[in-house]
Structure formats: structure tokens, C-alpha cells
Amino acid sequence: MSEALKQPGEWVDLYADDLFSYALKFIPNRETAQNLVQETFLAALKSRESFAGKSTPKTWFIGILKNKIADHLRAKYREVPVSQLIDDDQHIDGFFDSQNGHLAQEPKAWTFNPEVLTENKEFWRTYEDCLKHLPSRTAQAFNLKEMENLDTQEICKVLAMTPTNLWVALHRARLSLRECLEKKWFNA
Amino acid sequence: MIEKLTDHLPHISCREATKLISDSMERRLSLKEVILLKIHLGVCELCRRFKKQIKSLRILMRSYSPEKENVLPETWKNDLRKLLNEQP
Numbered sequence: 001m002s003e004a005l006k007q008p009g010e011w012v013d014l015y016a017d018d019l020f021s022y023a024l025k026f027i028p029n030r031e032t033a034q035n036l037v038q039e040t041f042l043a044a045l046k047s048r049e050s051f052a053g054k055s056t057p058k059t060w061f062i063g064i065l066k067n068k069i070a071d072h073l074r075a076k077y078r079e080v081p082v083s084q085l086i087d088d089d090q091h092i093d094g095f096f097d098s099q100n101g102h103l104a105q106e107p108k109a110w111t112f113n114p115e116v117l118t119e120n121k122e123f124w125r126t127y128e129d130c131l132k133h134l135p136s137r138t139a140q141a142f143n144l145k146e147m148e149n150l151d152t153q154e155i156c157k158v159l160a161m162t163p164t165n166l167w168v169a170l171h172r173a174r175l176s177l178r179e180c181l182e183k184k185w186f187n188a
Numbered sequence: 189m190i191e192k193l194t195d196h197l198p199h200i201s202c203r204e205a206t207k208l209i210s211d212s213m214e215r216r217l218s219l220k221e222v223i224l225l226k227i228h229l230g231v232c233e234l235c236r237r238f239k240k241q242i243k244s245l246r247i248l249m250r251s252y253s254p255e256k257e258n259v260l261p262e263t264w265k266n267d268l269r270k271l272l273n274e275q276p
Contacts, residue, residue, distance in 0.1 A: 008272040012265050021258040034260065038268055045275050092203070101201040107237035110244060118251045145214075146249035152214060163215075171210035174242045182241075 004057045005048045011041055015061050022062060025148045026069045026140070026158055036072060040065045070158050077137060077160075092168075095175045105179045110186045123185060130180035134173055141166055142173035200224050202235055209239045213246065 005011075016037060023033035043064050051060050097104045117123055131139045141159055144150045145166075152163050161169070200208075205228040208221055217225065229236055 008275065009269050011272060012269045016260050016265060016268070017258060020260050024258060034264060037260070038271075041268065041272055042275070045272060092207075096201075096203050101203055103202055103206070103234055103238065107234055107241055109237060110241055112244075114244070114247050114251060118248055124252065143249075146246055147252060149250060167211055167214050170214060171207055174210050174245065175206065177245060178238065178241050181245075 004053070005044075005051055008041070008045055008048075011044070011061075015058055016041075018058060019061055019065050022065060023069060025144065025150070026073065032072070036065060036068045039068050043068070066154075066158055070160060073158065074160055091172055092175065095179065105182065107178065108182060108187050110182070112186070126181065126185050127177075130177050130184065133176055133180060137161075138169045138173050141169045142177070145170055197227050198224060200228050202228075202232060205229070205232065205235045206238055209235065210242065213242070 019037045019040060020033060023036050024030070027033045027036065040061060044061060047064075051057070055063075095104055096102065131142075134142070137159060141155055141161070144155045144159075145152075152166060155161070156163055156166055159166075205225060208217060208225045211217065211221075212225070229239070
């Protein structure tokens, strides 16, 4: 066994906060996130013989946590009708004029100062409201991509999507958020 | 009869163009896609604005850092430490 994993009692101090931060990106509920961290450590305890030392212990723990998060989200999404999870062409249709094919709500020029706007709590409340119009997995994919800056591979693994699904979902999110924010904020 | 040069170029719809704009933020577009998109953006002001807007969204989102208290409670850590030490 790798020297680094010999003292399970020390894992908590070394890795727990990092794992918790990572889990919170995907799971807003703190209690659920804590439980997943605990499950990760218990699973690690059982399988630590298999840690080959090819990666750092932290990377290894994160790998286990990712699987736990993915299992949790899959179980959660199973309760939601498939139509609300996956974005298809039909969902995109509504954003375009069926006659001329242009964007149905013409984009206006936005004027704002990013540094000022990002500090504006009212704007982020509006953003959260707009996000509610999206299916939960689409909203989550958008936040992971744009806020947390995770890469495609990572998001796809945890949300159990293909890259093509993800790109359609991100596109749908952008069409929707753009329209909503324009109406409720930039052009209000 | 004067025809616009753009009438002879292959063209894509706004629907396809916006998807390519979105995709260009996620993956490298093929040469064909780049050309088709460039031609479209050359003539479509709305899609140019769309592009600007979703780039603005990204800038805003990446600069936003909601205050999160990401540290686990000490009591919880103590319990977990005990639990891990007690496992065979």
C-alpha cells in the first residue's frame, strides 16, 4: 500500500475540505455534499490497496468522489421526466421566428461595465430567476461550464452526458438566458 | 442586373449560425464551419450581437464568485476521523 494512504485518520485533515468544495460545485445541498465526502472516504478505505500511486492521493480521492456525485445525480434525475433533462431540437425551435428563421427576440446592444455588474447582487438574483426557466441538468451544465470553468470531459462524466448533448444544452442555456436577461435586466 | 456577391456564397440560417457561435466557445470549429459562420456574421447584425452577448455572459460568470463557506464543521470532522480509525 502506498505510504500516503496508511493513516486514514489523517485523510480528514488533508483532504476533506477540498473534497467538500469540489462536491459543492455539483451539489448545492451542504448536507448531501458532506455525506458524499464521507462515503468517499469509506469507499477509499475499502479500496486503498488498489491505489497505485500513479496520481496524487488527492486526485485519487476526487476520482472516487466524482463517481459518488455521478451516482447521486443519476438517481436524482431518474425521478424527473426525460423530456425535462435532455434538450433537443424542439426546445431550440421556440427561439427562432418560424417565418424568417431569425432570432425571435432580436438581440439588442448591451451596455454595462463588467466589473460593476459582477458586484451587483440584484443582477445575480435576476440571473438565478432566469436560470429557473431551464431544465435542471441544463442549468447545472451551464453553471459548471461558465461559473466553475470545468472542462467538457469532467462535466460529461458527472452529468452522464455526451459532449454533443452538453453542447446542445449549453447552447439552449445561452439562447434562453440571453433572452431572459435582456428582457429582465439589460433592456428592462 | 446587379446581384450581391453574398447571394452566391453558401449560407446558413441564424439557427445554425448561433449554434456554431455557441460551439466555438466549446470546441474548435472545422474550417468549413469557420467559413460559413464568417460569411453569415458578415451579413447578420443580430447574430453579431448574439455573439457579443454570450461572450459577455461568459465574462460575467467567470468573474462572479459567490461567497461560499467551504469549510466543514470541526465536530463533523472529529466524528469522521473516529469512524475511519475504527474501521478494520
